[in-house]
Amino acid sequence: MATLAEQVQGERMARVALSMIAEPNDPITGYVLARHGGVETLRLIESDDEVPGLARADTLMWRERLTARVTPGLLDQMAQAERHGFGTLIPADKEWPAGLNDLSDRAPYLLWTRGAVSFLMTALSDRATITGARAATAYGEQVAGELAAGLADEERVVVSGGAYGIEGAAHKSVLAASGQTIAVLAGGLDRPYPAGHSELLNRIGDVGLLVSELPPGAAPTRHRFLARNRLLAALSGATVIPEAGPRSGSMTTVIAARELSRGVGAVPGPVTSVASAGPNELIKQGFASLVTQPSDVIDLLDADRTPDRTVTRPEVGREFGHRHPSPGTPGRSL
Incomplete structure (x- = not known):
């Protein structure tokens, strides 16, 4: 079965997915995201690879916390969110503050x-x-x-x-x-x-x-x-x-x-x-x-x-x- 990282397309959609599975102001998610980008962060959540800079125990707890929210209906939730017509901004956008x-x-x-x-x-x-x-x-x-x-x-x-x-x-x-x-x-x-x-x-x-x-x-x-x-x-x-x-x-x-x-x-x-x-x-x-x-x-x-x-x-x-x-x-x- 394809992983979430394999199903999302590009950095924006990866960050949309992260906004749905990670609580705001999560320092570990933020740490990984800032260094590896959205798509790679999703891959690391669902893999067994080590996360550079994180202790093994913290990595395991982080994965357990986030994978619990990676449900089969997540992609449908993302599509439904898009249908609301709201805009999204990521750091690569010129409008990003x-x-x-x-x-x-x-x-x-x-x-x-x-x-x-x-x-x-x-x-x-x-x-x-x-x-x-x-x-x-x-x-x-x-x-x-x-x-x-x-x-x-x-x-x-x-x-x-x-x-x-x-x-x-x-x-x-x-x-x-x-x-x-x-x-x-x-x-x-x-x-x-x-x-x-x-x-x-x-x-x-x-x-x-x-x-x-x-x-x-x-x-x-x-x-x-x-x-x-x-x-x-x-x-x-x-x-x-x-x-x-x-x-x-x-x-x-x-x-x-x-x-x-x-x-x-x-x-x-x-x-x-x-x-x-x-x-x-x-x-x-x-x-x-x-x-x-x-x-x-x-x-x-x-x-x-x-x-x-x-x-x-x-x-x-x-x-x-x-x-x-x-x-x-x-x-x-x-």
Whole structure:
């Protein structure tokens, strides 16, 4: 019987297959893919050959995990995904956003897209991420909307995640200003989430851009939301948090942005508000610049940054109760 690698045609289809059998942000899959390409990665999954640079035990566990998802109906699933009409981007495409390459082994296998992929071809300084609390206050939503509108007026692209609260306020404000916005989803593009934002997300797909590393049909999960946050950070020159609780998942976006030498901004808020506890602490610890108006975000975007891969994050990780996956590859032999 022909293997999956023998049945797919070319790098793009190989990466489509990988997006269906490997979870996002899988460091071992990313490590193998970056060094061997999609077709060879599929072959290595189904073979008994050694994988250069990986310990034998890690290779066996990796294969066991992925081959369990190589089902007889996988090719049919791939064909069905194609029928949705969504676009795909791989690193060889001119529209592939160069900022994602900074994720190294944690880069997405490919991107599924709907809308204006030209938004991804601009400089990092032309895109800013606004993210934060889903249970935002009126203050947080107002500030997020004003920041987003100001960025739209300056012809900067606003990147966010389409969720309730801060993210929804940012998207809506950009659309009202006839600006450009990108929504990065944690599930398939055919499954708008949250359902209450279906109309908003479809509107973004019509006039802006929807992006996901998950194939059509994939449901959002906690792991996929946390994995998605690294894309929010990598796609932009700066990330801004108007509101977020101390243990909000948005803090993983901040950590990723700092590791990528991107700008980080936070909006101060009342010390009595739990929703402002996260940004206030980021500012207090020196992990974020204070942001009160759109020009502050523009300054972050336009700052000349020299990449620094020695950025530390233990204090933020402990403070906000998150364990952030290491960008290294567990089990790689020395």
